[in-house]
Amino acid sequence: MAKHRILVVDDELSMREFLQILLERAGYLVEVAGSGEEALGKIDKCWPDLVLSDLNMPGMNGIELLNEVKTRAARDEVDVEVILVTAYGSTRTAVQAMQDGAANYVLKPFNNDELRHVVRRALVRRQLEAENLRLRAELQDRYHYENLIGSSSAMQRVYELIGRVKDTRINCLIVGESGTGKEVVARAMHFSGNRSSFPFIPINCGAIPESLVESELFGHKKGSFTGAVRDKTGLIEASEGGTLFLDEVSALPAAAQVKLLRAIQERKVTPVGAVEEVEVNMRLIAAANVDLEAAIQEGTFREDLYYRLNVVQIELPPLRERAGDLPELVRHFVRQYAETYDQEGLRVSPDALRALQAWDYPGNVRELQNVVERAVALCRDGVVLPEDLPDRLVEGGRPALQLSTEEIPEEGLNLDSVLSQTERQWLVAALEQAGGNKTRAAQLLKMSFRSFRYRLSKFGLDTMPG
Numbered sequence: 001m002a003k004h005r006i007l008v009v010d011d012e013l014s015m016r017e018f019l020q021i022l023l024e025r026a027g028y029l030v031e032v033a034g035s036g037e038e039a040l041g042k043i044d045k046c047w048p049d050l051v052l053s054d055l056n057m058p059g060m061n062g063i064e065l066l067n068e069v070k071t072r073a074a075r076d077e078v079d080v081e082v083i084l085v086t087a088y089g090s091t092r093t094a095v096q097a098m099q100d101g102a103a104n105y106v107l108k109p110f111n112n113d114e115l116r117h118v119v120r121r122a123l124v125r126r127q128l129e130a131e132n133l134r135l136r137a138e139l140q141d142r143y144h145y146e147n148l149i150g151s152s153s154a155m156q157r158v159y160e161l162i163g164r165v166k167d168t169r170i171n172c173l174i175v176g177e178s179g180t181g182k183e184v185v186a187r188a189m190h191f192s193g194n195r196s197s198f199p200f201i202p203i204n205c206g207a208i209p210e211s212l213v214e215s216e217l218f219g220h221k222k223g224s225f226t227g228a229v230r231d232k233t234g235l236i237e238a239s240e241g242g243t244l245f246l247d248e249v250s251a252l253p254a255a256a257q258v259k260l261l262r263a264i265q266e267r268k269v270t271p272v273g274a275v276e277e278v279e280v281n282m283r284l285i286a287a288a289n290v291d292l293e294a295a296i297q298e299g300t301f302r303e304d305l306y307y308r309l310n311v312v313q314i315e316l317p318p319l320r321e322r323a324g325d326l327p328e329l330v331r332h333f334v335r336q337y338a339e340t341y342d343q344e345g346l347r348v349s350p351d352a353l354r355a356l357q358a359w360d361y362p363g364n365v366r367e368l369q370n371v372v373e374r375a376v377a378l379c380r381d382g383v384v385l386p387e388d389l390p391d392r393l394v395e396g397g398r399p400a401l402q403l404s405t406e407e408i409p410e411e412g413l414n415l416d417s418v419l420s421q422t423e424r425q426w427l428v429a430a431l432e433q434a435g436g437n438k439t440r441a442a443q444l445l446k447m448s449f450r451s452f453r454y455r456l457s458k459f460g461l462d463t464m465p466g
Contacts, residue, residue: 003027003028003029004028004029004049004050004123005028005029005030005031005046005047005048005049005050006023006028006029006030006031006048006049006050006051006052006119007030007031007032007033007039007042007043007048007050007051007052008020008023008030008031008032008033008052008053009032009033009034009035009036009038009039009051009052009053009054009057009062009065010032010034010053010054010057010085011034011035011054011057011058012054013034015054016032016033016034017032019032019052020032022112022115022116023052023116023119026116026119026120028119031048035057035058035059035060036053036057036059036060036061036062036064036065036068037059037060039051039053039065039069040065040068040069040072043069043072047073047076047078047080048080049080049081049123049126050080050081050082050083050103050119050122050123050126051065051069051080051081051082051083052083052085052119053065053066053082053083053084053085054084054085054086055084055085055086056086062084062085062086063084065082066082066084066102069082070082079126079129079130080126081103081122081123081125081126082102082103083102083103083104083105083106083118083119083122084102084104084105084106085106085107085108085110085115086106086107086108103122103125103126104118104121104122106118148181148184148185148188149325149328149329149332150322150325150328150329151324151325151328152317152322152324152325152460153457153460154317154321154322154460155317155322155325158185158314158315158316161312161314162185162188162189162192162314165189165312166189166192166193166194167193167194169283170311170312171264171283171284171285171286171308171309171310171311171312172189172284172285172286172311172312172313172314173285173286173287173288173292173309173310173311173312173313173314174186174285174286174287174288174313174314174315174316175287175288175289175292175313175314175315175316176287176289176315176316176317176318176364177289177316177318177364178289178363178364178366179319179363179364179365179366179367180316180317180318180319180364180365181316181364181365181366182247182287182289182316183202183245183247183287185314185316186200186202186243186245186285186287187200187202187245189243189285190242190243190245190283190285193283195241195242195243195283198239198240198241198242198243199238199239199240199241199242199243200239200242200243200245201235201238201239201242201243201244201245202245202247203216203217203235203244203245203246203247204247204248205246205247205248205249205250205251205252206247206248206251207248210253213252213253213256214255214256214259214272215228215232215234215272216234216235217234217235217236217256217259217260217269218234218236218237218259218263218269218270218271218272219231219232219233219234219236219237219269219271219272219274219278220232220234220271220272220273220274221271221272221273221274222273223273224271224272224273224274225272225273228272228273231271232271234269234271236263236269236280236282237269237271237278237280239280239282240280240281240282241281241282242282242283243282243283243284243285244282244283244284244285245285245286245287246284246285246286246287247286247287248287248288248289249286249287249288249292249309250288250290250292250295250300250301254302257301257302257305258302260305261302261304261305261308263280264284264305264308264309265308267279267280267281268280284309286309292306292310293306317460318361318364319361319364319365319367319368320360320361320420320421320424320459321458321459321460322460323357323424323428323459323460323461324456324459324460324461325460326356326357326368327353327357329365329368330348330353330356330368330372331348333368333369333372333373333376334346334347334348334372334376334384337372337373337376337377338376340373340376341376341377343376343379343382345382346376346379346382346383346384347382347383347384348375348383348384349383349384349385349386351385351386352375352384352385352386352388352389354432355386355389355393355394356368356371356372356389356393357428358393358425358428358429359392359393360421371389371390371393374388374389374390375388375389420459423455423459424459424461426445427441427445427452427455427456427459427461428461430442430444430445431461438452438453438456
C-alpha cells in the first residue's frame, strides 16, 4: 500500500525538522516548507494527502493557506486534509479554522502520540470519504437506467418513463410479475436522478412481521412497547432526501396503510409512542406483483392509498414478451458470472442459446439469471453447452405443440399461456432456420410477411438478432 504524503509548513526550522522526523518514523512520506507561499509552490508540483501547518507565520498565515489549499483542491478535484498547529490558540480561531475546512486543530506544546493520532484519524477519514465516493459512483454506474438490459420496444417504453420522472418527486408504482426486475428499475430511477447522493432505502413489506411493520417504517420511542429499549429511527425518516422503495406493498397491514397514506399526504411521520410529528422529504416508489385493483375490490388494500402511489405507473413486461432481449441478457449475465467464477472469455454454444431461448421463464429475468449462473459455474473448457443447463430447459423447451392431451397435469394448465409459448417458440425456430431472414421465416410458417412482423412485435422479437 502506498505511503501517505504529508507536507509540513512552519517558519521555524527546528519545528520543521522535528515534525519531519516524527512523521517519517510513523511511516509517512514528508516534505517541508518554511512559508505558505513555498507550500503552495510544492502543492502545484505534487498534491500531498495532508498539510500540517503552523497557524502564525509571517506573510501568509495558516488560515490563509488553508483557504487557498481548499480553493485549489476544489479546482483540481483532489481531496486533501489540513491540520493547523499553534501555540497561540483561541476558541474563535479554532472555530474559524474548522468552518474553513480544517480537519483538526492542535495546540503547542503537543503530545507526540496525540499528534500522530490526529494525523492518522484525518487520513483515515479521507480514505473513507474517498471510498464512499467511489462506491456511490459505482452504484450510479451500475444502476443507471441506460445500463438496464434490453432494447425491445417494451423496454424502450420503460426507459422513456424513467427518463421523464427520475428528477421529480412524483410517486411511482412499478407493476409486473415476480422476477421482472422491479427493484432494479427503482434503483435505476434513484441513482440516475437528482436524489442519487442521498439514501436509497428498499423495504420488502412482505418480509416484515405484521407486529413490527409500524415500528420499522415509522420508528418508535423508547418504552412505547415491550422490547423498545431505545429510540429507533424509522426507515421512512432514514430515507430523508432520497428514495423509499416499498416492494410487495400489497402486504402492508391495514393500520400501516393508514399511517403511510398520512405520511404521503402530509410529508410527516409520527413514530410509535411519540407525540410530535417528524417532517420527511423523500421520494416514494412502490412495487407490486399482484393486481392492486383486485385487492381493493377484496377490501385488502385502500383505494385512496392506491391512487396516491399510482401517480405514474411503470409496467414491466414478463420475459416471455420480450424474448428478443434474451440473447443480450444472457451475454450480460455470462460476463457477470464469468468474472465471479474465474471463467474469463466464456462463451455460449449455439445449441445452449437455442435451449435458453425456447424456455418460457415463469420466473422471468431472475430465473434466467439463476440459470446462467448455474451454467457458468458448471461448464468446462470455456463453453456453455446444453448439458450445463437445467434438465427442464433441455427437455421441456421444445415447441409446446408436441404436448399431447394425455400430458395435461392434474392441476390443469393455462391454455392461453401454453398457446402463447407455442407461438413464440415457433417464431424463434423459423427465424433460426431462415438464418434471420424474416421473409423466408414467414414463408416457412405459411403466413404473410406483414402478419409475421406483427407477431414478432407482439412477443418482443422484432429486435432479435438474426
